[in-house]
Amino acid sequence: MLPYPLLTISLTLMWLLLNGFTLGHLILGALVAVFASWAMASLRPDKPKLRKWHLLPKLFFIVLFDIIRSNIAVAWLILRGRSKNGRPGFLTIPLEIEDRTALAVLAVVLTSTPGSAWLEYDSYDRTILMHVLDVADEAAWIDTIKNRYEKLLMEIFA
Amino acid sequence: MSAVIIYTAVAIAQLMLVVAMALASIRMFRGPRAQDRIIGLDTLYINAMLLLVTFGIGTGRVIYFEAALVIGMLGFVATVALAKFLMRGEVIE
Amino acid sequence: MIQPAADIPLIAAIAVAFFLVVGSALALIGAIGFVRLPTFYERLHAPTLGTSWGIGGVMVASMIYFSVASSRLVIHEILIGIFVTLTTPITFMLLARAALHRDRAAGSHNVPAKRASEAEERPSA
Structure with missing residues (x-):
């Protein structure tokens, strides 16, 4: 129906x-x-499997908060110039999620957050190529993406 | 009092958005490459859309909202077509 | 019926003014960064200021103003907000991939090289 x-x-x-x-x-x-x-x-598109849709509002508020935070950070960087050890750079990050919808959501989240942009996904070795505006701490970026977004997305689209 | 606050804020916002549009068009003219010009166009139409919404607040008419919605939709399609053209050299394959 | 701006309460007027100015200031900062930053991939980040909370601020201001002025809930601006937050990442991703493709084709050394697994063209690309 x-x-x-x-x-x-x-x-x-x-x-x-x-x-x-x-x-x-x-x-x-x-x-x-x-x-x-x-x-x-x-x-006949792929039907997305939403297992735990009650976690979607949690993801929404986390993303909203992160966008506010990085808006402030990027606005500061543009107006004041970058900090000493900050530089722009490319990052390659291995991912575990495979679901297409989850990947699409992650791509939209990362690109709409100022300061990080998704460039491409390699489905063969499951890594993404990102560009970040301020790569002062590479491990912190990887940690944010893996623990903050990927875990939640894996729970939602398991 | 409220009218003064709102009209001042609308005037400041419109000034900032017009400057933003001017900066976007500077980047559009200066380039240096095609992708810079396309992002300049993207920024330009988004700021034009915001400018229309502030016109709506300034005049109290809802009609500007619809114009802003149309600009947003057409601008998206235009940017996607241009990006596709950059990627492949043709839009329809 | 929409009342003239003089009749809306002071607190609502201050909220409208605040969100309006913050939103357009973010759009302006985004445009400044867009002109000032040196390379394409850095410039890609600047306009997202305007398309995330720049749009958000102006839309929230418009929602508050029209809801108070016509004394009913007017939230159709949220459609523009949702539409733009969903579509801008798509255009930026497409443009970034096009730029990568062009830089690699031009043999630039400033971008990461294509990995071996990507050597042949994929049908989904």
Whole structure:
């Protein structure tokens, strides 16, 4: 009946946000969302497996907090110049997650955080190439990514 | 009092966003390479979008929101097409 | 009905002004960094200031203003916020990969070389 419940709910919510909440728009938006999710099902994308979706808000708030922190750090770096041992650099980081959706989420998180950008993923030896603006402590970056994001993502998309 | 605060903030924000747009276009003209120009264009349209939202706050009209949404969507598609072109030398393969 | 700006409470006006100025200041700092930083890969980081909390600040200001001024919940700005935070990483990743590809093709020594496993073209690329 409904192949992608999360997609259907978000499309209905988007319709209501754009048009204002009335009963008519609720019905119309729900109809559009149901048809759109059937259209999506006929494209047959990989179905993401969300095991522990109740951890998603936790990930969201961790990312929100980290983005605020690195916004301040990068703004400081641009205005004041970089610290003595800080320099930009490329990092190669081995990853354990293989799920495509989890990788996509990690890529979006890392790139939308100022100061770190995802360049490419090598599916053969499962490493990512990143560029970071201030690589004062290489081990700290690897530790952040592996313990802060990757563990949580592995739990969510296990 | 509230009107003074809001209109001052809107004026300051608009000034900063216009300067940001000017800086983005400087990078767009100076290059040095194609990828720098494309990111300049990306920054330019995002700042233009923010400028439209501040116009919306200044005039109290909701219509600017829709214009901002359209700019955001079209700008995304344009940047993706340009990046694809850089990668492959053609957009549709 | 939207009231003129003079009628909204002082505390809401201060909140709107704060988020507006912080958001556009971040966008401006991002643009300054974008002009000042020396290499392409460093410049890639600067505009994300504007696209993360730059957008966030201005959108929060707009949400507060329209919600207070029309005395109902107006949160459609969140759509722009979600849309931009989801799409900017995609464009930046594509551009970064295109830049890597071009730098490697030009034989630049400032970028990490392609590893052996990547030598042949993958179909998903």
